[in-house]
Amino acid sequence: MSRESDPIVRDQPAEIPSEGGPLAAYHGALPPAPDWFPEAVATPYETHRIDVLGAEVSYQRWGKRGAPGLLFVHGNGAHAHWWDFIAPYFAEHYNVAALTFSGMGESAWRETYDMATFSAEQVAVAEDAGLFDGPRKPVIVAHSFGGFVTLVTGAEHGDRFEGMVIVDSPVNPPERPHQGPSRAGRPHKVYGDLASALSRFRLAPPQLCDNHFAMDYIARWSLKRAEGGWTWKFDPTIWTRFEPGRDGGELLKAAKCRVAIIRGEESALMPDDVRDYMRSLLGHQVPFVSIPHARHHVMLDQPIAFISALRMLLAEWDHSDPHRRV
Incomplete structure (x- = not known):
């Protein structure tokens, strides 16, 4: 099946x-x-839980309400804490929120999952966190699977947002089919102690990452106590009960807000042909930033470079007219 019809990138x-x-x-x-x-x-932050279509969704918030809104969105099987060492660098000038999708992290599990519901969670968190109350429309920054959800939000609700920054979420050309992860589902293992559980953590898709301090941080937030030890928080059967959404290329072209793309320059998921295809869908009119020495998990591999690139993008959007034609 193609990436566009089955946009699942494994980050768990x-x-x-x-x-x-x-x-x-x-x-x-x-x-x-x-x-x-x-x-x-x-850096201190608030933690909130809100009901979205019958399930409690958790999010964190930094900064001052009334400032421009900025929403960070994680990948598949991950959680809001992936942004804990990124979000504080924007809290001085933005009202910043980071959500955790249902079925992942500390949010509730659902009977079924679909892209429209994940998109509704983004909008609901933005509303509850006051991101729409700033002097201009908010921006979404979304990694991996979260980027595909954001494409839905951009097509369906993009008129409420200034823009979306898609981080290493590949919309593949037709000649590059992608096989998503197994939909079989299996129960999590329980590990007798925290050290054993941490030793089993790795990034998926598999990649090297020199910043073990960042991996360790997100691994600890990915675990919970269980009878007999420790286990993972995310719903292990989420993809057995998931309904895929619209074609990714169609959604990308249908965006009702600005778009920018960030990729890891060494990402196995975002090679040059994927970059060029996405540019062609957007008419070559969007920023496309490659972060040197970063793979798919850009914010873990090169966090400072990622922060700098994102700051530059947001500053440019703050001071330019999206409707001006060159």
């Missing part, structure tokens, strides 16, 4: 060989981190 923990993942070497201890990282994740 996956079962790995018995020797363990990159965090196994730390035996449950915190990996060394640069000074900026603990300072960033220590």
